[in-house]
Amino acid sequence: MQLSRAEVDDFINRSLAEDIGRGDLTTMVTIPAGTRLRASMVARQEVVVCGIEIAALTFRRVHQEIKVEVKARDGDKVARGAVLAVVEGDARPVLAAERTALNILQHLSGIATEVRKYAEAVEGTGCTLIDTRKTIPTLRNLAKYASFTGGARNHRIRLDDGVLIKDNHIAAAGSLTETVRRAKRATPALTVIEVECDTVEQVKEAAESGVDMILLDNMGVEDLRKAVAIVNKRCRIECSGGVTLETVRDKAMTGVDFISSGRMTQSAPAVDIGLDWG
Numbered sequence: 001m002q003l004s005r006a007e008v009d010d011f012i013n014r015s016l017a018e019d020i021g022r023g024d025l026t027t028m029v030t031i032p033a034g035t036r037l038r039a040s041m042v043a044r045q046e047v048v049v050c051g052i053e054i055a056a057l058t059f060r061r062v063h064q065e066i067k068v069e070v071k072a073r074d075g076d077k078v079a080r081g082a083v084l085a086v087v088e089g090d091a092r093p094v095l096a097a098e099r100t101a102l103n104i105l106q107h108l109s110g111i112a113t114e115v116r117k118y119a120e121a122v123e124g125t126g127c128t129l130i131d132t133r134k135t136i137p138t139l140r141n142l143a144k145y146a147s148f149t150g151g152a153r154n155h156r157i158r159l160d161d162g163v164l165i166k167d168n169h170i171a172a173a174g175s176l177t178e179t180v181r182r183a184k185r186a187t188p189a190l191t192v193i194e195v196e197c198d199t200v201e202q203v204k205e206a207a208e209s210g211v212d213m214i215l216l217d218n219m220g221v222e223d224l225r226k227a228v229a230i231v232n233k234r235c236r237i238e239c240s241g242g243v244t245l246e247t248v249r250d251k252a253m254t255g256v257d258f259i260s261s262g263r264m265t266q267s268a269p270a271v272d273i274g275l276d277w278g
Contacts, residue, residue, distance in 0.1 A: 001148040001157075003141060011142065012058050015100045020062075024096040037091035037277070041084045041105070044272035048116045049076045050149040051108035051142075052084055055101040063093030074149050077116065084273065098275050106270040108146040114268035115150025118248055118261060127252035127259050130155045132240070134262030143265045155260060163187060164215070165195040176202060180209040194238065203227045207234050213258075217241040221250050228255035 041055070049072045056068040066089035072078055084105070087094055119129050129152045135143040144154050156162050163183045165176075173179040176195060183193050194213035197203045200223055206214050207230060216227050218241030231237055236257040243251060243261035252259045 001141070001144045001154050003145050007141060008054055008057065009061075012054065012061050012100075015104065016058065016061060016097070019100045020096055024092070027092050027095045031091050031095065033092065035091040036089070037094045038086065038088040039094065039275045039277050040086050041102070042274055042276050043078050043080060043082045043084060044274055045080050046113075047078060047109045047271045047273065048112040048150055049078060049084060049105075049109055050074050050112035050146045051105045054108070055105040056085060058101040058104060059087055059089075059094065059097045062097040063090060065089055066094060066097075075112070087275070102273060102275060103270075106273050108142060108149075109273065110270040111143055111146035111265055111268045112150035113271055115147050115152050115264045117245055118264055119151030121245060121249045122252040122259060125249065125252040127256055128153055130238070130258050130260045131265055132260050132262040133158075134266040147265055150264075152264065163191060163193040165193070165211075167196060167198065170195075176205050177209050180206070180211055184210065197227070200226050200230065203230050207231045211235055213238055215240055216256065221254055224251060224254040224256060 052070055052072055052074055056070055059066045059068050066087065069086040070084070071086065072082065072084045078084070115129075115131070122129050131144065131147040131152045132155055133140070140157065144157055148154055156164065165179050165183060170176050170179050173182065180193065180195060187193065192212045194215055195206045195209070195211045196215040196217050197206050198217050203214060203216070213236045214227075214231060215238045216224055219227065219239070224239055228237060238258040238260060239251050239254070239256040240260045243259060244263065248259060248261065
């Protein structure tokens, strides 16, 4: 997952406009013009860095003469106290950009840090960790980038990236088999068709329908093993629903090919990163 410069620029512009408004009133009335500031962006806990270059661009967008010396790369796992970047320049624009730059870095690093925990938990199982579309609206691509940086592969970015037939599609179409038939008839040959199954009985029907993937939703470990045996490698299998850090490894070891969790992007807490003088 890569971010285009155009979308990064647009995001930074919108973020700065949202925060600065007509100007940083506090800084303008308290800091004399021409005051210089040198400060370090410091990790106050162990984090997986993500968004450091976006944060650097944010400072430069407010004032092009601000110098940002990046000390860490996206994907680096750093210890508490690590210096991620050093910022130097006119104090007024540095302070005006501070909150926006930190918000971006804290949010994206929070997702990457959470995803890395899941990735490490499934390491060695043969199962691939993937993300979901459970992201903050308008921040999808940034969240997907952070997820990829943390160690997951991306599932669908948008609804037009593939076919994922869920319970409501099946209810509207009349049956699982009929829904799959319509999807296979109407999509290009290389389009992946996945169908969600809530029960072991549905898995039997789905495996016989010729789908490319089956999503096992909210199943316990024993039912996952039963479903894997029923499918018997006729298609790939994704496990989702009820996947937490406490359950992810056990579920990954049942023989499923992919495992996903919306918690990684939807509920990841922002990490603690500060801008310290000196």
